[in-house]
Amino acid sequence: MIKPKDTKMMKRYVEKIVGHPYLVIFSVLLITLFFFTQFRNLQMMFDPKSILPQNHPYVQLNNKIEEAFGGSRVVVIGIHNKKGDIFNTATLSKVKGITDDVKKIAGIKEENVVSVADRKIKYVVGTEDQIEITQLMNGEVPTTPEGLSELKKRVYSNDLFLNSLVSKDGTAAAVIVDFGPIVPGEWEGEGGAAGAASGGENWQQWQKGEGTVSTGEPKRSQAAPQQTAEKEEGWKKWQGSESNSACGAWQKSEPGKWLADSLIHCQLQDITAKYSDADHQIYLGGMPIVLSYFEADSFRMLAVLFPIAILIIGILHYIAFRTWQGLFIPLVTSLLAVAWAMGMMGLTRTPLDPWNAMTPILILAIAAGHSVQILKRYYEEYERLGDSKQAVIESTTQVGLAMVTAGVIASASFASLITFKLKTFQSFGLFTAFGILSALVLELTFIPAIRSVLRPSHKKRVARGPDLLDRFLSSLASQVTGSGRTIILTGAALFFVISVIGTLRVQVSNSNRSQFFESTLLRQDERALNEKFAGTSTFYILLEAQKENALKNPNVAQAVDRLQRRLESLPEVGKTESYVDYLKQMNQTLNGGDPAFNKVPDAQDQIAQFLFLYSVSGNPADFSRLMRPQQEEAVIWVFLKSDDTRLAEELIQIVEQAGDADFTPHQVSLGVAGSSPVVVALNEEMIRGKALNIIQIAAITFLMTALVRRSLLGGFFVIIPLALSVLINFGIMGLSGITLGIGTAAITAMAVGIGADYEIYLIFRLREEFKKSKNIEEAIRTTLQTSGKAIIFVAIAVSAGYGLLAFTGFYLHMEGILVPLAMLTSSLGALTILPALVIIFKPKFVFDGQEVPLALKPTVK
Structure with missing residues (x-):
């Protein structure tokens, strides 16, 4: 469980940031300027040997x-x-x-x-x-x-x-x-x-x-x-x-x-x-x-799709917060993280290729997701406290540890792609990991600093989300805490069985030409x-x-x-x-x-x-x-x-x-x-690397969550919905005939790296809400309508950013289909399966060892 000293350390840290906001902002801009100077070393170059296992x-x-x-x-x-x-x-x-x-x-x-x-x-x-x-x-x-x-x-x-x-x-x-x-x-x-x-x-x-x-x-x-x-x-x-x-x-x-x-x-x-x-x-x-067409497609991804992704994510932020500050702060933070990652690529003379060219969009989506969580909490605290600086301190203190946990897990998940003995996968994984860590640093420095300097919106509280979304989350909470819990878990078990059947039918194939329209x-x-x-x-x-x-x-x-x-x-x-x-x-x-x-x-x-x-x-x-x-x-x-x-x-x-x-x-x-046998070698490496990569990602997620929650059961609670999400992805691939290839091999790292955020934020918020209300039903309802709403917006933002990839290039980018699918399943798993498991097993890492009655307490109005 989280100890009080962890929260106190985080609070002292945030107070120092808020106490010296201009120094923090200046330092961030200075670092960003340095990384911008490295952009001159970026080049688009695709060496086919970088995607081949050279020891084969x-x-x-x-x-x-x-x-x-x-x-x-x-x-x-x-x-x-x-x-x-x-x-x-x-x-x-x-x-x-x-x-x-x-x-x-x-x-x-x-x-x-x-x-x-x-x-x-x-x-x-x-x-x-x-x-x-x-x-x-x-x-x-x-x-x-x-x-x-x-x-x-x-x-x-x-x-x-x-x-x-x-x-x-x-x-x-x-x-x-x-x-x-x-x-x-x-x-x-x-x-x-x-x-x-x-x-x-x-x-x-x-x-x-x-x-x-x-x-x-x-x-x-x-x-x-x-x-x-x-x-x-x-x-x-x-x-x-x-x-x-x-x-x-x-x-x-x-x-x-x-x-x-x-x-x-x-x-x-x-x-x-x-x-x-x-x-x-x-x-x-x-x-x-x-x-050459792959190179042109990568250039199009950077020159056309990245700006469109910025626009779509910005619109979604405005819908979520209904303030211009709520639009620009997450977006600027995300773009700074992208600048740091791209600058690091220039600094290390790592060329852009068809795979790491998607790094900016991925970092943008993940960083924006974390920013939404912290800003959503800021507006909640500002509504409660009425003081902007105190709201910054309180919101960052409460969300900070969850953010660090989610960021480190996501970063480690992508870094684990070094398992593949393919240079392009390794550079994609490492620079995405660096970008996520950069976003984490910025979210724990730049956002509280800039938020404490800016005057808050004229409205004390952000306008509520769409009524339809509120009703959906309220209904979902009723199902999870009521008789619908059995239906949810039965449905999850059914999806598990079908997905296993589909996964067994997945074929490994890499045909470069057939990918193109x-x-x-x-x-x-x-x-x-x-x-x-x-x-x-x-x-x-x-x-x-x-x-x-x-x-x-x-x-x-x-x-x-x-x-x-x-x-x-x-x-x-x-x-x-x-x-x-x-x-x-x-x-x-x-x-x-x-x-x-x-x-x-x-x-x-x-x-x-x-x-x-x-x-x-x-x-x-x-x-x-x-x-x-x-x-x-x-x-x-x-x-x-x-x-x-x-x-x-x-x-x-x-x-x-x-x-x-x-x-x-x-x-x-x-x-x-020749061009055909080396792709056979690539397939063999895909199978070996993919199996090892899945094991590594599962181990990283489990151990990190268990360490932070100081509970092995906490690790399992995060792994179960994520594992089902990954399995559903493979099941869809097998049943629809989508092959496992160079373009789809990194989907697992993306699904876990982003999806783990949902489970982690939800667990942290659920624990906090139960500590306040001592009522599990009320805690779940509040969690879903606060952190759960942020999860939905993040999932939509990531899905929209990646959905652009599917049909807008010279070939069908399967990431544009499978990543949104992973976001859908992992977010729904976090909102349904995770709280249902909490109700059934009543883990100590949520309830702090307190007695929880077998029957749910009625909500006190």
């Missing part, structure tokens, strides 16, 4: 593949001819123009840029004693009917080009590009900073990619080197252009800095706008485009690209030889081919590509194009020779996206039409089975990576 094998392998082969930031650019096929000079000129222009973007991985117009895409012709390898499109776009016909023949002669670089119906062509994580320190144009890393020093020598090599002694035709000075000038001219650019002034391309997805997207938009016309539709798809340009472009091409999601299989020349073993190459065909049998798999595809093509070409020879060569020496011939036919980097120059590592590219993790799990199972049966015996190891 899939993620570690993905980082390894990214370093060696790239592929983690692939964008598919689709050029669709609305009036025919692409085999005309106008369309092909656009394909070549886009191919050339994307290579001028700082951070591009030139070795991974492919299209029918790119030098790396080869056409292989076999004669009696040699294989001739040339560019698919020989340098320039064909302008004659004969040249266009020949190119079309070349494209359709090789299945590798179909459904990847050219749609099967011939109406669309793709330019596939890839980007590194940072802007190179010294951009050198095509093949420079990016290309030289894997292409060697002599890439210019083979720039045209043409060569004729015999099956015996290889021969190369040397191409004239490109003029890098011309390319450099072209890059500078393009980069410096600002007219009609999709990139705002804030989008900077600074060497050594993170290459933001939004910067990739806007530069690609500039290029596509340059080549779009009435006859051609250009689409963009891929993970960088998806993440169908009406967004992202979904429309993705749909068009998936119809025409192999897909925009990626899955990679890394092959690592444990002994020399293992990848040249015919048995291994045949196993790779079987694995590719098995994967392609799945309807969601659009295309696979590996070095084996080129071995088969060259084998068939050498044998006069006979389809019977479209298979892996039988001899290891022949495989080795084919790999050598292809690698020297152009830029040494041309083959590096599929096999490292040492030929001890190779990768299978798999393009998917879906990023659903259930598909990725099926693919992983197929790869693991193939590894055990076909590769391990030949000392070749397999590993999976």
Whole structure:
């Protein structure tokens, strides 16, 4: 129970605050000014690695593949001819123009840029004693009917080009590009900073990619080197252009800095706008485009939704208090808490991302809720005492300990998100916790100080709330203290059972693309690209030889081919590509194009020779996206039409089975990576982290409440309604098909962190009222109509603030649905289940050990 000395300590503290109000206000403003100066360090940056568990094998392998082969930031650019096929000079000129222009973007991985117009895409012709390898499109776009016909023949002669670089119906062509994580320190144009890393020093020598090599002694035709000075000038001219650019002034391309997805997207938009016309539709798809939309959504949340949340919460405050002071004091306090938290993010150089961008709205709602409680009590005391300063001292003394308890529990609940081994969750949890503690400090300093300085409203007491609300709370009190108590607890038990059934049906899934509304340009472009091409999601299989020349073993190459065909049998798999595809093509070409020879060569020496011939036919980097120059590592590219993790799990199972049966015996190891497998890793971390997080939050809430109330039963009384609220949330998710993902994993911390306030404030007020009246029914009625009314206003304010998130972005924010649901259930639990349990169990922490009759005492009028 609360000891008298605790109340005396709080009263002495408040008296000191009220005794030096201007010093307190000045100190608060000085601290706020310091945090404001840190706003200059805030930046919007979304590093996908921050949401991935970096110690997971899939993620570690993905980082390894990214370093060696790239592929983690692939964008598919689709050029669709609305009036025919692409085999005309106008369309092909656009394909070549886009191919050339994307290579001028700082951070591009030139070795991974492919299209029918790119030098790396080869056409292989076999004669009696040699294989001739040339560019698919020989340098320039064909302008004659004969040249266009020949190119079309070349494209359709090789299945590798179909459904990847050219749609099967011939109406669309793709330019596939890839980007590194940072802007190179010294951009050198095509093949420079990016290309030289894997292409060697002599890439210019083979720039045209043409060569004729015999099956015996290889021969190369040397191409004239490109003029890098011309390319450099072209890059500078393009980069410096600002007219009609999709990139705002804030989008900077600074060497050594993170290459933001939004910067990739806007530069690609500039290029596509340059080549779009009435006859051609250009689409963009891929993970960088998806993440760019997340960034834009986060910016919208801060720039648009946050001000709207301020307006709505302010209106609700005015309805609650019917005074301008009652509107502005909680709002200003909440905004100061937001400023402190955002300033701390700037001070620690923590970037804003799609998850911690919601921190300001959350802190605003929680801080406003605490402020409502203390101001509601101030107006009660002012009505009773008639003296503003005494009302400040009395109200803060009575509410202060409850506020500290609720604030610490809420802060600890959010801080517990460090359980997730995900940087974005950790930063979201820690900075929200800091914001809540900031709000707590401000509410115990700034509010009593400013309230003691300001003249009270002309009305001695605040106008009562809506009559409907008063009648509702009065009826609720009658039900809790009367026969309705049994119905309330029976209903709670029924909700518990139904929620358990629903919780058991909750599935873990993270599909980034499916979150977005169908009406967004992202979904429309993705749909068009998936119809025409192999897909925009990626899955990679890394092959690592444990002994020399293992990848040249015919048995291994045949196993790779079987694995590719098995994967392609799945309807969601659009295309696979590996070095084996080129071995088969060259084998068939050498044998006069006979389809019977479209298979892996039988001899290891022949495989080795084919790999050598292809690698020297152009830029040494041309083959590096599929096999490292040492030929001890190779990768299978798999393009998917879906990023659903259930598909990725099926693919992983197929790869693991193939590894055990076909590769391990030949000392070749397999590993999976790409945008889909890393999300599987994320799901596994979500399950582990979520289970541990729920246990931690329950323990924190129970122990903190039990410690403050000095009663284990007090801890259980707070936990029971909260647990039911959380369970109902999970039950609704399971029954409605809402999956547990990165966007919904933090809901429990939010529900408990905010919902615990309701139970704590109610218990403190109920204990106080019983101490005055010695009548449990009267104490419950008074508590519900005072603290209970404040709880309802807080729940409405939080729900309104978060409800804005649901439909106002580019995708459905489930927080905007589940947080209001949690507020509804936790507030109703506090107003019904908690007092019903108090009546049944008559805990000492409420009644101070006093005798309470079994029958309720009648209210004395």
